[in-house]
Amino acid sequence: MGGISRRGFAGLGAAGLAAMVLPGRAVAADKVAVGVLRFVSSGGLFIAKERGYFAAEGIDPDLQFFEAAQPIAVAIASGDLQFGLTALTAGTFNLAAKGALKVVASQGMEKKGVKGNALIASNEAYAKGFNAFEKLPGTTIAITQVGSSFHYQMGQIAAAKGFDLAKVEMKPLQTLPNMMAAVKSNQVDGALIAPHLARGMIDRGEAKLIGWFSDLAEYQFGALFVATKVATGNRDLTERFVRAYQKGMADYAAAFMRVDAAGERIFDDAAKATAALVAKHVYPSEAAETAAPKVFASAVAVDERARVDLADLERQVAWMKAEKLVGADVDAKGFVDISFAK
Secondary structure (H helix, E strand, C coil): CCCCHHHHHCCHHHHHHHHHHHCCCCCCCCCEEEEEEECHHHHHHHHHHHCCCCCCCCCEEEECCCCHHHHHHHHHHHHHCEEEEECCCCCHHHHHHCCCCCEEECCCEEEEEHHHEEEEEEEHHHCCCCCHHHHHHEEEEEEECCCHCCCCCCHHHHHHHCHHHCCEEEECCHHHHHHHHHHHHHCCCEEEECCCHHHHHHCCCCCCCEEEECCCCCEEEEEEEEEEEEEEEHHHHHHHHHHHHHHHHHHHHHHCCCEEECCCCCCCHHHCCCCCHHHHHCCCCCCCHHHHHHHHHHHCCCCCCCCCHHHHHHHHHHHHCCCCCCCCCHHHHHEECCCCCC
C-alpha cells in the first residue's frame, strides 16, 4: 500500500518539524496512510479532508479503502498504515495489547433514538418466519470475522432478548460485499450490517428489515487508531491529525444530529452540503444530489469532540474475554489514550 514509509517516519524528527514552520520555505505536508471503510460513520474523516482541516494542520491524508474492519488494524501493526478509522474488533484489541496501536479518538456509536446497524433477513428466511429479533435462535447470520463488531453486537442482542448466542450459527464471510451477496442469494438467513448498506438492500427488494440494534442497546462501536510508534514517537503529528478530525466530527454532528421540536432530524441546506462531502467517499459513483439524502438517512450518532468512552471499551473487552476472543492480558486502559481528544 502507499503512504509514508517507516524509514520516512523515523526520519521525521524535531528538526524536520521545525523546518515546516520556517518563514519563506515551502515544505510539503506530512503524507500519512489512513485505512477506512466507505461508511457514513467515517464521515468526520471525509469532511475534515474535504474542508481542508487536515491541510491546515500540514497533513495530506492518503485514504485507503478496505472491505472489513479487522484488516485495518493488521495493516497498522505491519506499518502499511499510520492511522485507521473503523470498528473495534477482537483482533484490534489483541494487537493493541501487544503494543502495535493506540486508540486516540472515537468514531460512531449506537444510541437509542438514532438508527445505526440493522438486522436484515433474506427474502426466503423472512417468508419462512424470520421476522423478529426473538426468532434469531436457529438461524444462520453472516458476519465479517469472528470477533468483529457484528459478532459483539450479536452477543448484545442475545443478552437483551435472553437467548443463548450459541443457538445462532454465525458465518464469517470476511468482507461486507460477501455478506450482502450471501443475504441476497439466500445463502444465509440474515446479517447485521451498516445502515447505508441495509437501506440500499431493502430499497432494492434484496432483503427485509428485522430491526435496528439501537432499539435494544447502546455502545461505541468505532475508533480512530494510530500506530503506537507514531503516537509516542511523533506526538505532534498525532495531535494535529486528531485536531483536524475533531473539526470534521463537529461538522458532522452539527449537520446530522440536529432535531426539530418533533424530534426529527433537520435536513436543511447546510446538512445537504455536508452530506454531499461524505457521499463523495461513501457513494463515489453516484451524483451528490441523489447520494446526499442516503448519507443523511444513514448517519449514526457521534460524539462531537470524538471523545473515547473508555468505560464502554472496557465492557467490550470483558465480553470478548468471556468469549475467549481476546487474551487475558488485554486491558483497555493500556491502549486507550484519552489525552488526544478531550
